[in-house]
Amino acid sequence: NAGVTQTPKFRILKIGQSMTLQCTQDMNHNYMYWYRQDPGMGLKLIYYSVGAGITDKGEVPNGYNVSRSTTEDFPLRLELAAPSQTSVYFCASSYRGDDYTFGSGTRLTVV
Amino acid sequence: EDQVTQSPEALRLQEGESSSLNCSYTVSGLRGLFWYRQDPGKGPEFLFTLYSAGEEKEKERLKATLTKKESFLHITAPKPEDSATYLCAVQAWRGSSYKLIFGSGTRLLVRP
Incomplete structure (x- = not known):
């Protein structure tokens, strides 16, 4: 099994550009999450989903949007990128809400 | 306010x-x-996941313990391959689901 797959692995954006970070899981997990990790800091929850068609905000949702049209996919959309969004982004999934599997991350730089 | 604090920030050990x-x-x-x-x-x-005070779990050279206010990750006779950042997270019900609240981690370096 592939687990949680994130693409791209690296991306450089210019201020004001938009992009979508992709996340796919093949474990039939109901719960999916997006986190960001800044240098020397813990992971901060951006958005999460408890099932297809259901999404909710986490601690730091401003500047981001998500959708969950299928169980497998949970894309994260950045509109009007800002330097403050430079970070490493991790997607995770869980079956019961406590057995998280993380992807390998997307390193995003906004210049 | 929810707070998770890990210490030390960095740790260097000899094998x-x-x-x-x-x-x-x-x-x-x-x-x-x-x-x-x-x-x-x-x-x-x-x-590891720990759910109640007094609980302990082990895996190879690692043992995690939990009290009502803190948890310890004990590393016995570490090897260079144990070098990594170790993150602690607490799970609590917030909004409409359980959430993980992360600490900032401890960077461990084990020198041969």
Whole structure:
């Protein structure tokens, strides 16, 4: 099994550009999450989903949007990128809400 | 306010030199405490979940323990391959689901 797959692995954006970070899981997990990790800091929850068609905000949702049209996919959309969004982004999934599997991350730089 | 604090921020050990990492928390409605290992350029990898004070779990050279206010990750006779960042996270009900609240991690370097 592939687990949680994130693409791209690296991306450089210019201020004001938009992009979508992709996340796919093949474990039939109901719960999916997006986190960001800044240098020397813990992971901060951006958005999460408890099932297809259901999404909710986490601690730091401003500047981001998500959708969950299928169980497998949970894309994260950045509109009007800002330097403050430079970070490493991790997607995770869980079956019961406590057995998280993380992807390998997307390193995003906004210049 | 929810708070998870890990100490030390960084730890250097010689191979074979045992030590402990600390995770203290102030979280209402704690359901569980998680330990993860994170290697450079990779996502966190699950190690342990602890649910009640007094609980202990072991895996190879690692042992995690939990009290009402903190958790320890004990590393016995570490090897260079144990070098990584160790993340602690507490799980609590927030909004419409359980959430993980992460500490900032302890960077462990084990020298041969």
